Amino acid sequence: MSFRFNEAVFGDNSFNERIREKLSTALNSPSKKKLDILKSGIKVQKVDFPTIPQLEILDLDIITQPKSLAKGICKISCKDAMLRIQTVIESNLLLINEQDTPSFTMPQLINNGSFTIPITMTFSSIELEAITNIFVKNPGIGISFNDVDLDFKFDCSVKILQSTIERRLKESMHVVFKDVLPSLIFNTSQNWFTNRGESTSTIPGKREHHHQQTTMSRNVILDGSDFQELSPINMLRLSSIVSSRSTLSLHSTVMNSLSAIPGCLERQNLYRFISRMPSLNNYYSSQSFPQPKSSTVSSKQLVKPFYCSHNLLPKTVLDSSQYDLATITKIQSRLFDRSNSNDDNAKPRRRKIKCKKTRTPSNLQSQGEQAVDDSTAIETVTSTPVQTPIPELEEQSPPYLKTTVSIRDKYVIPEKISLNLDSKKDTSKKKPFYFIGLNSQEPSNNWKWGMEDSPPPYH
């Protein structure tokens, strides 16, 4: 199956003109009940989509059900768009009220004339990112917007109303994406399916426009002739996918990439995907970090299945001070977010250990002894029975910068983190060091991937 995305439609300015035309006719449609407050039609002054809207197909499924043609998940994004509309409103609300109520009960007001204000509303730098489910069926196209991220700057010529209008707009956006847009798209697509190939419009001005729609619609349904127009590269790819499936080989067809199709994951590449899930060692591996030969973490461990790999940082990473504490904390919180799929508001419980220096005179004697003392002190503070910190001594590191990171109760293998701090400065100031860990994570928690806030770095 192939698609043709006609970029030329968006290339020139005619696209913006078309949107402006459609928008102004839709806003001024006579079928809609005109509000009393509006004293003139709504005029769409300017529409500007400087960039081509991006459409990314995340998943596509051709179901063999009788009527449905295709089902897919798409990511639509649109950037830096601009829209300006202008109208005239009645500011005297009492006058509107006076006109609504019968004159018998309405007390007559003196000098209660109409006072109209022209109002211009500008929506600038509109950024839309939405993940949609698309169902192409025979009568029409159904779209549901799942994860909509819309942001725009709003500017109103009447400054008093700006905050109110903005608040109401943001409230109503929910309805627009949930209700208005899907029904609109469905209705227009129904036209495409039913009136295919015939231009039944009566308005001469719109005939050309309508014709464009019908020619576009031809590409929606596959005909036998369409197969001839498919690109050879796509056909080659498709055939390779098919062949890889038919061989039942567990090795992927392409060695260096996760998937043949960008954005799609195949079963035989799952372990790679899992191996790049954000755990501490994976995160490390995703960086192009030159692995030293003498590393305790072998490269073999990276491709190990998830259930046997441990969520730990190699010692070399810590030694070379590639990570600071903030990065580790970030990874940990992301891990927590993934595993904790049920409630979003749960915050990771962190165990903070303050390592305040309570130096006894004996501690000042030698560096090595001090290190041992510190680590044991930590152990006594975090007195969880499962946790088995194995402190390792390192001669080079300053005394109270050696600490352990415990992430999971089960998988904890404590590592030392050597932070790249000036030891002299710290000793002089006696700055307390905060120990941050994450605990009580159940490994059996269901992991979820795809379509989350931060998709896995498998590109």
Next chain:
Amino acid sequence: MLPYMDQVLRAFYQSTHWSTQNSYEDITATSRTLLDFRIPSAIHLQISNKSTPNTFNSLDFSTRSRINGSLSYLYSDAQQLEKFMRNSTDIPLQDATETYRQLQPNLNYSVSSGNTLSSDNTTVDNDKKLLHDSKFVKKSLYYGRMYYPSSDLEAMIIKRLSPQTQFMLKGVSSFKESLNVLTCYFQRDSHRNLQEWIFSTSDLLCGYRVLHNFLTTPSKFNTSLYNNSSLSLGAEFWLGLVSLSPGCSTTLRYYTHSTNTGRPLTLTLSWNPLFGHISSTYSAKTGTNSTFCAKYDFNLYSIESNLSFGCEFWQKKHHLLETNKNNNDKLEPISDELVDINPNSRATKLLHENVPDLNSAVNDIPSTLDIPVHKQKLLNDLTYAFSSSLRKIDEERSTIEKFDNKINSSIFTSVWKLSTSLRDKTLKLLWEGKWRGFLISAGTELVFTRGFQESLSDDEKNDNAISISATDTENGNIPVFPAKFGIQFQYST
């Protein structure tokens, strides 16, 4: 024409001595009636009658696209209501229609009581007595109206609670639009101030209106001793609680008579501080048979302006004038009574309380025999000394009285009303008259469409030249078209 029920309402106010000229709602009534008069928009027929002295019925038909109408009932326990109500054959035209409102300067009754005692006429005394009567009887009015086929209901209750207060309840219930509106008015009239508290269920509208009458003290600049002007200042405040829409306005009204001709003139200036509207009106009764009004609107914020003109031309019954005068008692018994009573009452009312009622004083002096001779002489000397100014007062009063008498006594057969507005480009035309016991009003509203068609032709200029000439000729033929046309018949017994 005033609808029959409005005439009954007016009679109710008259019989219960409730003055309508003090209401802030009616502060611009003169210019409103001269500029924004209502034009019937269909063929309309109203038949009304007074079934008993206290009940009134009215039946309305109107045909626009289909026949619809209404049925209204009114009951009031006010006494002497029949004295103020007349059927359509007897009612003078100037009472049956809304026209220039002649105001009577408000007198402070507590101050003026000493003067009015000596007055030979008793009408003011009666009014005063009724107002301060301890045996004030609570009067009320009940009104209901049903429209068909839409089956909407209108209801109104007016209750006079005390000599100074009045309560009014108006309600509309529409079955089709599921619209129910109730509006309450509480009015308190202390002659110098009229305060109104209003609450309406539509939009939970709350309102307060106040009108203050400044006492007409003789000013230093006033060369005229006979003070007949009145100055009123009013304001209103509104707040719709649901939509939080505020509204307010303030208005100044000055009413006086021209000293030379005795003709009344009204000036108003109103200002809406929220929306910046300023509107000033000047209305004058230029003669017994003509009235003019000009109104200028201006908006402070948008610099929009509008100029409106309105005028009335009354037509008298020219022939048979002599016979009418002879048979005046027969034809117009109540108007004759009005002619007798009203000028005198007006005279005493117009007279300022600070100026002693010289007319009566002069009359009283010869009749009072117990005054000693030297005092009589002193009085005569005083009268002689101030005779020039007294004569001036008398002259002024007589001119005003003469003019009022002239208007009240003349029998008008019809009136033409015209009004136009420069911005809206409309011309309203209304004819009202009496014909065989029917009160007829017929009118139309013309809209000038020249500007609109010119813009159309400008658009068509791009297409071809032939259409331009075609539209031009059309423009020449029909620059206006009627937006409204209607005729209304009223008959009441």
